[in-house]
Amino acid sequence: MSLSTQKSESQTARRDTFGNEIDPVVGFARGSIIKSSIEEAKRLRHGQTVAAKRVQALGPRSIGVFTGNQRDFPVRPEDLNTNCEEWIGPGLYAEELRAVAIEHLGGRSDDGCAVFNRTSAGIVATIAALAGGKPVLSVVPAGDRSHASVVRGCTLARVGLKEVTSDKDWRTHIADCCLVIVTTVTSALARLDDAFTIAVVEEAHKAGAIVLLDEAYGARLRPVLHGGQKALALGADLAITNCDKAGLSGPRAGVLVGRSGLVMAAGAKAAEYGMEARAPIAAAVLRSLQKFDPHHLTQEAAAGQELAAALEAAMGAGVVMRSDLGPMVNEDAVLAIILERASISADALNVVPCEATAALGMLLLADHGILTVNTHGQPGARVSLRLKPTLDALASVGGVSAVVDAVDDCITKVADIVTDENAMKTLILGDFA
Incomplete structure (x- = not known):
C-alpha cells in the first residue's frame, strides 16, 4: 500500500x-x-x-x-529548421518563451519557465522535486478532487497526500507540508474564488511551504470568464497551465512559471524522468502563447x-x-x-x-x-x-x-x-x- x-x-x-x-x-x-x-x-x-x-x-x-x-501544433514553416532543431533551437527561443509565459501567467520579470510533455508530467516532477519527504497538501474546490497526477505523483515520490476540499479545515494540515498544491479550477470546472486562493497561499507561506497552483484550466478561465487575477498575481511560488485547453490551441504540453530556482528543480527532475518537452513541442508552446486570443x-x-x-x-x-x-x-x-x-x-x-x-x-x-x-x-x-x-x-x-x-x-x-x-x-x- x-x-x-x-x-x-x-x-x-x-x-x-x-x-x-x-x-x-x-x-x-x-x-x-x-x-x-x-x-x-x-x-x-x-x-x-x-x-x-x-x-x-x-x-x-x-x-x-x-x-x-x-490540440493544434502551431509552429511556423520557418521554425522547422531553427526552433525545432533539437540542439540549437531551445537556445534560440528560450528568452522569448520565458517572457511570453511570464506574461500569460502573471509572473515576475525574474521568474523561470519550464515546459513539460504534459501538465501531469509537470505536476509529478514538481512533487518529486519539492515535496521534501513530507506529505503534500492538495486543496481543491468543495465537492471535487485533485487530478490523478497529484495522487500518482505523491505515490512516485513516496510521500503522503492530504487532500482537503475548500469547505473543510485545510489550515490544520499546512504545518506538516513543504508543498501545497491548489487546484483553482478542476477538470470538472469547479472553481475557487481568488480570495480563497490568496488565503491559502498566505497561510502556506507563513508556514514556510511552497505553493503550486494547478491552473490547467484556471490560468485563462478565471481571468477571461470571471474577471479574476492572473495566476501568479495570487502570490503563489509556481503555476502550471495546459497549452491545449480553455482558449489555447495546443500543443498538448504543460508550462510551469515561477521562482527560478524552484522551476529549475522541477525541470531537472522532469529530465531525469524523461518528461520534459523536447524542442519542437516547446517551440509550438511559444507560438500558442503568442497567438492566444x-x-x-x-x-x-x-x-x-x-x-x-x-x-x-x-x-x-x-x-x-x-x-x-x-x-x-x-x-x-x-x-x-x-x-x-x-x-x-x-x-x-x-x-x-x-x-x-x-x-x-x-x-x-x-x-x-x-x-x-x-x-x-x-x-x-x-x-x-x-x-x-x-x-x-x-x-x-x-x-x-x-x-x-x-x-x-x-x-x-x-x-x-x-x-x-x-x-x-x-x-x-x-x-x-
Missing part, C-alpha cells in the same frame, strides 16, 4: 450510486471491462482507431472535438452554454449540469438513464458507470463524429459525459440539435446491448479486448 493512499484505505470505501467501490486514485468505480489503466489505454487506442476509420471514410471535417482540447475562449464558452441549454431541455436540468464550457452528465446518471431506457434494474447489470459512458462515447464518435474524453481521455481521466466544444466542433457535426439527437440515439443503442457483456466489451475495446 502506497503512502499516498493510506488515509483513503483506512476509511470506509466510497461507493457509487450502484454500490460499486470507487478507486480512490481515479475517482470512479472500475468494472469487469475497464479494470485498470491498461484497459483505459486499450479503450483509448480503440477510440483512435474508430476516429481514424471515420476520417478515412468521411474526411477530417466529419469529426468535432468536444473534449475542450483543441481571449475571444476564442469566450466563443467556446458561448457555444458550450448553447449546447447545455439544449441538452437540459431534452434530458432535464436535474440530470444535466452546466460548466463554464458546456454540459456535463455524471456517469452514474448516464447509467441510470440507460437502465430506464432498457427497462431493467441494476441487479441485472454487469457493467459499471465508466463502462456505460465509454460505450456511449464510442457510439457518439463512430456514428456521429462527436469525439469526447470518454473515448480519448488518458488513463485516470474523468468518466462523466462532458461536452466542451472547441471552436469548430458544433459546425463539424451538424450543430446543437444534431448533438442532442445524437446523445439520445446513442443512449438507446447502449441500452439495447447493456446486458450483453461481450457486446459491451467489443464496443468499448474493439480488437484490443
Whole structure:
C-alpha cells in the first residue's frame, strides 16, 4: 500500500450510486471491462482507431472535438529548421518563451519557465522535486478532487497526500507540508474564488511551504470568464497551465512559471524522468502563447452554454449540469438513464458507470463524429459525459440539435446491448479486448 493512499484505505470505501467501490486514485468505480489503466489505454487506442476509420471514410471535417482540447501544433514553416532543431533551437527561443509565459501567467520579470510533455508530467516532477519527504497538501474546490497526477505523483515520490476540499479545515494540515498544491479550477470546472486562493497561499507561506497552483484550466478561465487575477498575481511560488485547453490551441504540453530556482528543480527532475518537452513541442508552446486570443475562449464558452441549454431541455436540468464550457452528465446518471431506457434494474447489470459512458462515447464518435474524453481521455481521466466544444466542433457535426439527437440515439443503442457483456466489451475495446 502506497503512502499516498493510506488515509483513503483506512476509511470506509466510497461507493457509487450502484454500490460499486470507487478507486480512490481515479475517482470512479472500475468494472469487469475497464479494470485498470491498461484497459483505459486499450479503450483509448480503440477510440483512435474508430476516429481514424471515420476520417478515412468521411474526411477530417466529419469529426468535432468536444473534449475542450483543441490540440493544434502551431509552429511556423520557418521554425522547422531553427526552433525545432533539437540542439540549437531551445537556445534560440528560450528568452522569448520565458517572457511570453511570464506574461500569460502573471509572473515576475525574474521568474523561470519550464515546459513539460504534459501538465501531469509537470505536476509529478514538481512533487518529486519539492515535496521534501513530507506529505503534500492538495486543496481543491468543495465537492471535487485533485487530478490523478497529484495522487500518482505523491505515490512516485513516496510521500503522503492530504487532500482537503475548500469547505473543510485545510489550515490544520499546512504545518506538516513543504508543498501545497491548489487546484483553482478542476477538470470538472469547479472553481475557487481568488480570495480563497490568496488565503491559502498566505497561510502556506507563513508556514514556510511552497505553493503550486494547478491552473490547467484556471490560468485563462478565471481571468477571461470571471474577471479574476492572473495566476501568479495570487502570490503563489509556481503555476502550471495546459497549452491545449480553455482558449489555447495546443500543443498538448504543460508550462510551469515561477521562482527560478524552484522551476529549475522541477525541470531537472522532469529530465531525469524523461518528461520534459523536447524542442519542437516547446517551440509550438511559444507560438500558442503568442497567438492566444481571449475571444476564442469566450466563443467556446458561448457555444458550450448553447449546447447545455439544449441538452437540459431534452434530458432535464436535474440530470444535466452546466460548466463554464458546456454540459456535463455524471456517469452514474448516464447509467441510470440507460437502465430506464432498457427497462431493467441494476441487479441485472454487469457493467459499471465508466463502462456505460465509454460505450456511449464510442457510439457518439463512430456514428456521429462527436469525439469526447470518454473515448480519448488518458488513463485516470474523468468518466462523466462532458461536452466542451472547441471552436469548430458544433459546425463539424451538424450543430446543437444534431448533438442532442445524437446523445439520445446513442443512449438507446447502449441500452439495447447493456446486458450483453461481450457486446459491451467489443464496443468499448474493439480488437484490443
